[in-house]
Amino acid sequence: MSEAALDEVSVLSSIYCGAGEFQLLQQSAEDGVLLQINICVERERRLDVSLSFHLHPHYPSRPPDISVSSTGLSRSRCHNIRQKLLEQAATLPPEPMVHQLVEFLQECVELTEDCKGDQDGVEQTVGQEQWISVLLLDHIRSRNCYIGLLECWTQQLQLTGMLLLGRSILVILQGAKPDIKKFCRLLKTVKVDVDSSGKKCKERMMKVLIETPLSSSCGYGLKGFVVKNYQSLSELTASFQELHLTELYQQMLPSLRDWQHAGSHGD
Known part of the structure; x- marks a missing residue:
């Protein structure tokens, strides 16, 4: 892992220092870093969102993989938010970007749209059995x-x-x-x-x-x-x-x- 990436992990753990906000799941020279940030987004109602970032060994030259989950959002909405975050990451310069992406989520993504949740526990992907x-x-x-x-x-x-x-x-x-x-x-x-x-x-x-x-x-x-x-x-x-x-x-x-x-x- 690059020194910049390791420094970013340290900074993120300081920024998201509340109970349960930051979790370092894995760190190795071979596989990179896997971390999770849990945030609360306040719009018309409170929404708890969990973001997972996989920082590859070549990060930040290579953007992170991202996953999004929330009990207050449908699976398709989480997927759409993830796509927006990945698109945003692709536009950023090759430097530590996780904090910017979290802020982008909080400021720019309309999370309150389609906040129905997963009532059936599964949302079928169109065209996929x-x-x-x-x-x-x-x-x-x-x-x-x-x-x-x-x-x-x-x-x-x-x-x-x-x-x-x-x-x-x-x-x-x-x-x-x-x-x-x-x-x-x-x-x-x-x-x-x-x-x-x-x-x-x-x-x-x-x-x-x-x-x-x-x-x-x-x-x-x-x-x-x-x-x-x-x-x-x-x-x-x-x-x-x-x-x-x-x-x-x-x-x-x-x-x-x-x-x-x-x-x-x-x-």
Whole structure:
């Protein structure tokens, strides 16, 4: 990372110093910096907006990747705001720009337009069929960092999801199939966790248990990105039932049991 980028991170943490305003999710020479800024925009009503910035190793010569999420704005509105921020970033000189982009959001974007939220938990992308996938993760040791990255990626890729933590670590994802594929690719190419020796590592052992087009009668319980712990198989089953995904669960259960059986006999 450039010295200018590291200095900017320090400055941002000082500017956005309120409770929960600034969070540094990841920092490495190889992958760059991932940070999140949560702000409140006051217009006709209060709107809490979460902005995630991925500063690449070549930043600020290369503009940051940006994701936008808000419980008070529809998914399409968040997507439109993200596009405006990316367009604005492309017009700025190659120097630290995150604070300018946050100010641009607060001053120039009409956030109050279309503030209906996501009543159904998912907003279908025009021309793209909605899919649902269940991923099996190998381990989560650096919990806060790992979960922060998963949540950031779902926001960035306009996915909804749930992380289930128990004997098996499962991620349920819902959204456009290409975006789910991008999520899986990020898991295997970005250092998201640490290994048993404490060294940063990628999720190379991730397995897709099932992926299928989303039925109109299921899956609409997913909203945003939720983390849930379970203690038993019955609690895991209940979690899928609450999401109206019982049939999907039954289809993936043999693959899950095969993995658990192999794990119990492995090293």
